[in-house]
Amino acid sequence: MDRVHLIICLLGACVNVCECEPAMFGEVSSPQYPxxxxxxxxxxxxxxVPQGYQLQLTFNHLDIESSPDCYYDSVTVVSDKKVLGKFxxxxxxxxxxxxxxxILAPGNRLQLVFLTDDSNHESHLGFTAFFQAVDIDECSSSSVENGPPCSQICLNTLGSYLCACYHGYTLRWDTVQIVNINRMQ
Known part of the structure; x- marks a missing residue:
């Protein structure tokens, strides 16, 4: 009996102290679902999800009381205080x-906010959603604000990128440092 109590205490302490890397994927559902x-x-x-990735959210099932502008019950998807959708x-x-x-977040974080009131006279199940990390293509023109990150060849890798040169050229030292700094983040 004492062993069980000790194990539970140890597990509780471990979970509270743990600063784990964010998950690459997961599932979230409304209270009491299904x-x-x-x-x-x-x-x-x-x-x-980890830095260097975007968070993608897909609703597997959604059954929330319908109302104009989702006024009564809703699930809202928010990224950096910007509403991406209210459903x-x-x-x-x-x-x-x-x-x-x-739904693709611009970054690696999203918030889901589930609100209900007491006007629902029918039973609704709520929602279940799957989220996952999606690699950012740092080399594509749509993800780069100040132009390409590399002067010649940009190689997209999982969670980062590498710069390379055409035959006969060499990589500048400051570019190597930037790539190494990006890999450490």
């Missing part, structure tokens, strides 16, 4: 239902 969700709740999830409804033909289209 049972109907309760009334009058506000729940928030802070999702994060409710039961099927993909509903105006505020995300369907099966993934």
């Amino acid at each position: 049972q109907p969700y309760p009334a009058n709740i506000q729940k928030q999830w802070d999702l994060e 409710c409804g039961q099927n993909s033909t509903d105006k505020f239902h995300p369907g099966d289209k993934p």
